[in-house]
Amino acid sequence: MVTMRDVAQAAGVSAATVSRVLSGSRRVNPELAARVLAAQDELGYRTNLLASGLRRQRTDTVGMVVPQVGNPYFSALMEAVGRRLQRVGITVLLVDAENDPDAEAEGLHRLLDRSIDGLLAVPVDEHASTAALTEAAERVHLVQLDRAAEGVPADLVAVDHLAGIRSAVDHLVARGCSDLAFVSAEPRDSTARERARAFDDAMRATGATARASAFGSYTVEWGRVAATRLVEGGRLPQAIVCGNDLIALGVLAVLGEAGVDVPGEVAVTGYDDIGFATLTAPALTTVRQPVDSLAEAAVDLLLGDGPGEDGPSVQRFVPKLIVRASTDPSAPVPHRRRVQERP
Amino acid sequence: MVTMRDVAQAAGVSAATVSRVLSGSRRVNPELAARVLAAQDELGYRTNLLASGLRRQRTDTVGMVVPQVGNPYFSALMEAVGRRLQRVGITVLLVDAENDPDAEAEGLHRLLDRSIDGLLAVPVDEHASTAALTEAAERVHLVQLDRAAEGVPADLVAVDHLAGIRSAVDHLVARGCSDLAFVSAEPRDSTARERARAFDDAMRATGATARASAFGSYTVEWGRVAATRLVEGGRLPQAIVCGNDLIALGVLAVLGEAGVDVPGEVAVTGYDDIGFATLTAPALTTVRQPVDSLAEAAVDLLLGDGPGEDGPSVQRFVPKLIVRASTDPSAPVPHRRRVQERP
């Protein structure tokens, strides 16, 4: 391994000078600097970030924990966050919680033990994630993203799901649907709880009738199961409001296989607007989450000073309903040559 | 920050003893050990992995670089690798190359500078990735996964695309298709090149006729564009062989919008078998890549000794054709309650 001392020796200067040249922390005689850079190039020297981090007590590294890497919504979030942080020279250490609070807790420890400068977390569970995140918040600047865990003293950047679900329901009601079913994930995380609550509120506000809500997980498979039950149950609702797009994809697949006309017999809405939402037949009407805005706000908070005297802040972004054919036969067909949208 | 010395002091022992107890590296008087553990618990001490890594010259951390986090095939690979490494107590640092060799090179440096113990790479470009990966191979144990870059002295774990494409073509020909079109990515990475080559070979071997192959990128959007051209070109081929599933999804969407009957008028095959392949209408016939086997083999190599005297090894897995409705109207409809397959 080539060390800074090697470079110093080759350049005929002290290690301190090499450090100064490479970090730009102080003015150095241009001639010496040139020798240092030449020596570095010659030897192929690279700074050892372990040693540098240990000494500086900063690593220019932040951690990010997401519930599931394979969920396209989270990968979009990861991409958006990664791009933003790369720009300011910060590396992201990614941890997949595998939808399991224990794996999440272990992942958090792995990150913290590596002396990260900050942490972005999308908590798996509103309650089960609290302990590990609270501990994390004590050790490092933490920002919660997309979801919150109960009682964690950290800023939150999230989406206004009340508005999101409401926009979907309003749209459906305006199109004449009055008999709705809600299919979503068990309200173990804050988004699932808020969306469920929002659906109930919207029912009351619009006077529409709701079937008993069906709660499972944010997966295609659950969408399939729930839709199968509805199909086999006989009388279909006029619309199925899904808690996320994966569920909606499963629902659409089953309805398609069963020969149910969408949106003629049943309208379907999703939530997230993942890339695949334009690919179903019919294309999926969905609530688009502002991934870039979320990532930007979260990163800004993370690079900022942290919660002030008046406690953690909460930032909510209002999502936008994207109307497609699954609720509206007259919705524009995705233009064939248009670049695929990726919110 | 609470350090090992604090724990030592609280337990009335030396730092060395604390280190021994926590790492289990040597026998320690049980009574002292108990005091150490109590003190650790009391103070909430956690080992500083920066310091530990610096001293031990090992970090129990490996890096992984993938072309694009958002591509479901790669996220499946990431998940499989992550699960395997977690089991042996190794943390994965993930870097997204954003399909850009420059970003990839920078990401590689970020990883190497963090003293990773090993590196798993899926090279973005067969040639443009060579320099950075060769340099990486000199600094750390490198294993190439899924794709190879030309001339990099590192083991490779990949898929036998000759067999994969051949199985798709044979299936189509057996079903009576003799006029085929190949739609894939520009052969800038090894998989794209090998699949293109395999398609040509298969044409010769089976005597089927091929349209001029259309090369773009491994994206839904390129699938849309290419399919639009075919549709507008007039006489459609009897089958479209796609270089990956994303392309196939785009192709299916356009054919669907154009009212073309699949597989009646045109059969379509994909490659990868991502989760969404079961969700299209019709469901997609595709070549399933053995993600778990790839991950297992790559991790085993990474944890092993590296290339021996006789140069880098190459391990090829034979993928399996999964026949669904996009090539065969009599193919079994995905069972409604079956757990979603994720290769």
Add this chain to the structure above:
DNA sequence: CTGTTAGCGCTTTCAA
């Protein structure tokens, strides 16, 4: 079995 000591590679005082 335990403690003392040295040093991983770097940055940052402090003196010159």
Add this chain to the structure above:
DNA sequence: TTGAAAGCGCTAACAG
């Protein structure tokens, strides 16, 4: 402006 020296927190070698 530059260099010498100390030390970030940990572990391995060496004594005892």
